Amino acid sequence: MTSPRRFDVQEERAWCPGCGNYVLLACLKEALHRLDKQPHEVLICSGIGQAAKLPHYIKVNCFNGLHGRSLPAACAAKIVNPALAVIVSTGDGDSYGEGGNHFLHAIRRNVDIAHFVHNNGVYGLTKGQASPTMDLGRSTPGQAGGVRSDPLNPLALAISQDAGFVARGFTGEREHLIELMKAAIDYRGYALVDILQPCPVYNKVNTLQWYKERVRPLGGEHDPADRLAAFAQSLEGDDGGIPIGVIYRKDKPTFADRLSHLAAGAALVDKALDPRAARVFMDPFF
Amino acid sequence: MSDYNVLVGGAAGQGVETLAALIEKAFHRHGLWVFGVRDYMSRIRGGHNFAQVRVADRPLHGPRRRLDAIVALNEETVRLHRDRLAENGKILSDAGLAVTDPALLSLPLERTARELGDPRVAGSLALGVVGASFGLDRAIVEGILAERFAGETLAVNVKALHGAWEWVTRHFPLPLGPRPERDRILVTGTEALGLGVLAAGCTFSAWYPMTPATPLMTFLSDRQGEAGIVVEQAEDEIAAINMALGAAYAGARALCATSGGGFSLMVEGLSLAGMTETPLVIALMQRPGPATGFPTRTEQGDLAFALTAGHGEFPRLVTALRTPADAFRQAARAFNLAEKYQLPAILLGDQFLADYVQSLPPLDFGSLSIDRQLLDPVAVGPDGEYLRYGLTGSGVSPRLLPGKVPGQVVMLCSDEHTPRGNITEAADVRTAMVNKRMGKQAMLSREVEEPEFLGEDGPVLFVAWGSTYGPLREAVEALNGEGHRVGALVFGDLWPLPTGRLQEKAPGKLLVNVEQNHSGQLARLLRQETRIACDRSLLKYDGRPFTADDIIVWSREEVL
Ligand SMILES: Cc1ncc(C[n+]2csc(CCOP(=O)(O)OP(=O)(O)O)c2C)c(N)n1
Numbered sequence: 001m002t003s004p005r006r007f008d009v010q011e012e013r014a015w016c017p018g019c020g021n022y023v024l025l026a027c028l029k030e031a032l033h034r035l036d037k038q039p040h041e042v043l044i045c046s047g048i049g050q051a052a053k054l055p056h057y058i059k060v061n062c063f064n065g066l067h068g069r070s071l072p073a074a075c076a077a078k079i080v081n082p083a084l085a086v087i088v089s090t091g092d093g094d095s096y097g098e099g100g101n102h103f104l105h106a107i108r109r110n111v112d113i114a115h116f117v118h119n120n121g122v123y124g125l126t127k128g129q130a131s132p133t134m135d136l137g138r139s140t141p142g143q144a145g146g147v148r149s150d151p152l153n154p155l156a157l158a159i160s161q162d163a164g165f166v167a168r169g170f171t172g173e174r175e176h177l178i179e180l181m182k183a184a185i186d187y188r189g190y191a192l193v194d195i196l197q198p199c200p201v202y203n204k205v206n207t208l209q210w211y212k213e214r215v216r217p218l219g220g221e222h223d224p225a226d227r228l229a230a231f232a233q234s235l236e237g238d239d240g241g242i243p244i245g246v247i248y249r250k251d252k253p254t255f256a257d258r259l260s261h262l263a264a265g266a267a268l269v270d271k272a273l274d275p276r277a278a279r280v281f282m283d284p285f286f
Numbered sequence: 287m288s289d290y291n292v293l294v295g296g297a298a299g300q301g302v303e304t305l306a307a308l309i310e311k312a313f314h315r316h317g318l319w320v321f322g323v324r325d326y327m328s329r330i331r332g333g334h335n336f337a338q339v340r341v342a343d344r345p346l347h348g349p350r351r352r353l354d355a356i357v358a359l360n361e362e363t364v365r366l367h368r369d370r371l372a373e374n375g376k377i378l379s380d381a382g383l384a385v386t387d388p389a390l391l392s393l394p395l396e397r398t399a400r401e402l403g404d405p406r407v408a409g410s411l412a413l414g415v416v417g418a419s420f421g422l423d424r425a426i427v428e429g430i431l432a433e434r435f436a437g438e439t440l441a442v443n444v445k446a447l448h449g450a451w452e453w454v455t456r457h458f459p460l461p462l463g464p465r466p467e468r469d470r471i472l473v474t475g476t477e478a479l480g481l482g483v484l485a486a487g488c489t490f491s492a493w494y495p496m497t498p499a500t501p502l503m504t505f506l507s508d509r510q511g512e513a514g515i516v517v518e519q520a521e522d523e524i525a526a527i528n529m530a531l532g533a534a535y536a537g538a539r540a541l542c543a544t545s546g547g548g549f550s551l552m553v554e555g556l557s558l559a560g561m562t563e564t565p566l567v568i569a570l571m572q573r574p575g576p577a578t579g580f581p582t583r584t585e586q587g588d589l590a591f592a593l594t595a596g597h598g599e600f601p602r603l604v605t606a607l608r609t610p611a612d613a614f615r616q617a618a619r620a621f622n623l624a625e626k627y628q629l630p631a632i633l634l635g636d637q638f639l640a641d642y643v644q645s646l647p648p649l650d651f652g653s654l655s656i657d658r659q660l661l662d663p664v665a666v667g668p669d670g671e672y673l674r675y676g677l678t679g680s681g682v683s684p685r686l687l688p689g690k691v692p693g694q695v696v697m698l699c700s701d702e703h704t705p706r707g708n709i710t711e712a713a714d715v716r717t718a719m720v721n722k723r724m725g726k727q728a729m730l731s732r733e734v735e736e737p738e739f740l741g742e743d744g745p746v747l748f749v750a751w752g753s754t755y756g757p758l759r760e761a762v763e764a765l766n767g768e769g770h771r772v773g774a775l776v777f778g779d780l781w782p783l784p785t786g787r788l789q790e791k792a793p794g795k796l797l798v799n800v801e802q803n804h805s806g807q808l809a810r811l812l813r814q815e816t817r818i819a820c821d822r823s824l825l826k827y828d829g830r831p832f833t834a835d836d837i838i839v840w841s842r843e844e845v846l
Pocket residue numbers: 048049050051052067090091092093094095118120122123124125126131
């Protein structure tokens with residue numbers, strides 16, 4: 001098929017008008033299309049939240065699990081069946097709040113998955129409380145006196161831990177986002193794309209327009225292989241413009257590369273199972 | 287009938303475990319039946335650790351209180367265990383220790399070790415003393431050293447063994463001869479369970495270290511290359527169970543192992559397994575709680591928790607492991623049932639079962655089968671739409687693995703979902719889905735196994751579950767031998783609860799629940815499901831396993 005329509009499904013979308021999720025979904029379909037993927041070859045894992053509903057609106061395999069817990073499930077699914085292109089597409093609260101510990105360890109484990117974080121600064125589904133990326137001092141339905149904690153910088157964190165692919169996208173820059181998604185899916189190892197998206201209902205400050213005035217696509221002058229330069233870019237805020245694009249990139253051995261017996265044999269999903277084959281393990285106990 | 291009980295004790299770091307394991311293997315290789323228990327403190331150095339090695343010319347099922355010999359690596363060992371030494375028992379200890387006792391056999395272990403140039407051979411000297419005292423065959427014991435050591439280390443250890451052998455005269459007559467046939471194994475509950483997990487074709491397991499589940503995962507981890515499986519240490523138990531579910535969804539047979547604290551963290555994931563109908567096996571190896579409790583000791587305190595853990599209603603299998611051989615078989619069965627009914631299966635073990643070592647006939651791998659009940663991708667084909675949660679007449683939605691059929695996708699959804707697996711809020715779909723999930727519980731209840739009956743039908747019937755099987759079996763046999771007509775029902779499957787044999791056996795008897803917890807959780811379950819109430823309870827919650835003696839003494843005083 002030559003159009004991304006093979007990924008379409010008839011499901012009523014539970015998203016608000018103007019939500020960045022619509023763009024993100026369309027870009028993801030287009031990226032999969034350009035990568036020549038078929039629906040059965042792709043698995044999207046998500047947690048719980050408005051963003052996490054995405055795999056219901058695209059025809060691919062779906063693991064819509066628990067709030068915050070999609071990364072471990074995604075990593076294991078990829079380990080078991082490496083033929084699947086595994087993507088986590090879920091919220092910033094899900095990824096950096098409830099699932100923060102899994103985020104750190106997904107970087108270390110370096111399973112070959114792509115992680116797309118829908119970063120809207122809020123917990124949309126639970127009606128607008130601050131997510132870990134929201135700025136200090138902003139009032140929300142959960143933080144009446146203003147947010148009291150400093151925002152999390154996911155990109156700086158990922159680069160500090162030497163994640164192999166660290167990028168930022170923006171739903172207001174579609175073509176740019178599609179190419180970022182493609183590169184992340186193609187990358188061998190854990191690839192993080194933090195995607196800035198407006199939430200027209202609960203985030204009245206970081207609007208589409210607000211971002212448009214600030215984002216700054218990284219050009220040829222930035223070398224993503226230069227870790228210190230990447231780290232410097234990841235610290236840039238709205239004053240110097242918000243850089244978007246591949247900020248850091250490095251080739252590293254993946255989880256599977258580090259396990260020789262995984263590389264050698266059949267995928268775990270295709271392994272022939274026979275109780276008698278395990279009998280040898282009893283030999284030392286006689 | 288010969289039945290000897292040897293205690294090896296010392297501080298952590300003194301080599302109690304190594305010495306006990308060598309002694310166990312030495313007896314085992316002579317064709318004797320061994321039963322060994324460990325009593326460790328939760329520390330790496332110091333404290334008091336001991337192992338008890340029981341050996342007889344018939345199969346053994348539990349530890350015993352009375353000691354025939356104490357191998358003391360420090361003074362504290364003698365102080366703590368002297369009162370259990372039999373009248374003609376012996377204390378074997380180093381001449382350098384400040385022990386004065388008529389039963390003492392004082393040995394120049396440390397001096398000899400120093401003379402041999404390696405203080406670490408003190409263990410082999412002690413092994414030699416024990417071996418010679420019991421009249422073991424020296425060649426067999428040497429062979430066991432050769433399995434553990436090599437090169438110069440082996441040579442000096444063998445030299446130590448010879449030295450000790452010559453030093454000792456025979457103190458304990460045991461009708462022994464070398465027994466070359468190797469037709470028995472010596473395994474811990476953990477090892478038997480691990481062998482069952484490997485035989486069941488478990489290809490993925492995830493865990494976070496927690497005693498007493500850790501040895502199972504180390505067992506699997508050590509063999510992952512050879513078995514071609516993945517054993518992943520997760521960042522926490524929440525990650526572990528979600529990994530296992532991701533792996534199961536993708537097509538692996540998946541396992542988690544943990545103890546109470548870790549299981550508490552897994553509970554939301556357990557509920558996810560229930561909602562998404564994802565097969566999963568969890569080995570819940572209990573230790574005394576609440577909170578951190580007694581990390582290295584035993585209890586049966588988590589039955590009620592395992593039965594109800596997880597929000598919402600969903601079906602599950604809960605099976606207690608009674609013996610190492612039972613653990614082997616139940617592991618394989620749990621993987622089959624988890625896939626057949628697409629639900630979580632909890633194997634309830636405990637520290638006692640995990641760590642005790644027992645001589646057994648070899649485990650029968652040929653008796654196990656693997657039954658995955660997956661949809662054949664060829665039969666599905668690209669036409670029509672595959673429905674992961676389809677409402678078919680069978681009561682179980684046919685399960686397809688993702689990525690296997692072009693044109694078909696597999697949806698897993700933690701929200702209430704449509705037959706395809708999309709989020710729904712429809713009342714009629716909700717009702718149908720709940721009925722489908724809970725209907726599997728009813729199907730499963732038709733194939734649960736009745737408790738094993740031990741002993742004789744008489745005025746007293748014990749009820750128990752899991753690892754108390756061994757001590758209770760020995761107690762019942764001993765009481766039967768004394769002419770008391772007592773019997774026992776020991777449950778393996780606990781949920782769904784099999785009720786037939788209890789209903790048949792209980793009427794007219796004094797019912798006594800024997801459990802390692804404070805509240806009598808089995809008794810509560812039996813009353814809830816059958817209205818049959820226990821009349822008396824024998825409960826123990828000091829972290830130490832029952833011995834048959836405990837049960838016999840209590841029974842004589844209270845119910846016989
Ligand atoms: C364990 C658990 N805690 C809390 C919730 C409630 N909850 C659902 S979604 C959500 C936050 C969603 O925010 P985010 O991940 O940023 O996604 P968004 O809705 O903004 O797209 C919360 C707190 C839950 N479902 N599970």
